[in-house]
Amino acid sequence: MIRIAVANQKGGVGKTTTAINVATALAASGWRVLLIDFDPQGNASTGLGVDRGQREWSSYEVLTGQSTIVEAAVPSRVPRLDLVPATEDLSGAEIELIDIEQRTHRLANALDAVPAGKWDVCLIDCPPSLGLLTINALVAARSLLVPLQCEFFALEGLSQLLTTIERVRARFNSHLSILGVALTMYDRRNRLSEQVAQDVRACLGDVVFETVIPRNVRLSEAPSHGLPALIYDHRCSGSEAYIALARELIGRLPDMARAA
Template identity: 85%
Template sequence: MIRIAVANQKGGVGKTTTAINLATALAASGWKVLLIDFDPQGNASTGLGVERATRDRSSYELLLGECTLAEAAIATRVPRLDIVTATQDLSGAEIELVEHERRTHRLDAAISNMPVGRWDICLIDCPPSLGLLTINALVAARMLLVPLQCEFFALEGLSQLLQTIERVRGRFNPGLSILGVALTMYDRRNRLSEQVAQDVRACLGDAVFETVIPRNVRLSEAPSHGVPALIYDHRCPGSEAYMALARELIGRLPKPAEAA
């Protein structure tokens, strides 16, 4: 199963929106997709229409070993897309795991214990921090997708994230690679957006996806309706951009049967 962490320690960069809509696009392309909501805010779960009262077995119970991945995963309204939900309890997991051995490998172990074949690909929606939850996701993942907002401070945050990735590679997961950087919240009317995009491409080259995600009100509205933007309004510029990004992403992925 292909494992991708969607991470950026800076909040408000479109990380969860990217995770939800790419998961939906992959499912629509015929992939069997699992989305793990690993953010205590639980926005990915809300964005896929899972009510908080129904989140009985979440990523918190999974991380603490109180349930298996198969027990935690539930179906969504999107065919071929399952989710492991998140609750506020997850915010206390870092403290509770202090005494556990291999606390950085808890999510990796939970995914590795899953029998092969149920899902082709797993996306992990990380919290906006570089704490133990994100480290668990980076250890469990084989590839990293970085949504990057087209604003000035984004470059500074990217530098911090790249340093963390190198530490994770050195200590825990030498096989972790960067699948790509997705430029989000791009405003063609704003010269700063274009300047940031040029700077990121100059720094990271081909690691940056050609597709950029524009600022789009429909992307912001969709979560309140409990559906991905690709279902809420598949013709809006944001949805069309995410479909293009998904096609580009698929081109960078190994075939499901080739994935570890």
């Protein structure tokens, strides 16, 4: 199973929107997808229409060893897309794990226990921080998808994330690599968006996806209906961009035994 962490320590960059819609696009392409909501806010769970009454088991129980991933996973409204939801309990997990052995490998160990062939790809929606939850995701993942908002401080925040990635590589997970950086909330009417996009591409080169995710009101509306934008309005500019991004992402993934 391919494991991809969707991470950026800055909030409001379109991270959860990216995780939900890329997961939906992969599922629509025939992949069996697992999305792990690893943010105590539970926005990915809400955005996929999994209400709090359905969250009997969550990523918190997985992290603390009370549940397996297979037990915690619930089907979403999207065919072939399953979700491990999150609850507020996850916010206390970092404190609870302080004295636990291998606290940085809890999620990795849980994913290692998933039966082979259950899912083709796993996306992990990380919280907007570089704490123990995000470290667990980076240790568990093999690839990293970084949503990056087209705004002034984008590169500054990215440098902090890259430093953390190098530390994780050195200490815990030498296989971790950056799958790509996705530019989000791009406003074609704003010259700053274009300048930031140019600066990011000049700095990072081919690691930046060609597809740019625009600012789009339908992307913002979709979570309130418990639906990915690709289902809420598949013809809007935001949905079309995420479909294109998923195609690019698939092209960068390792070869799989099955066609997707």
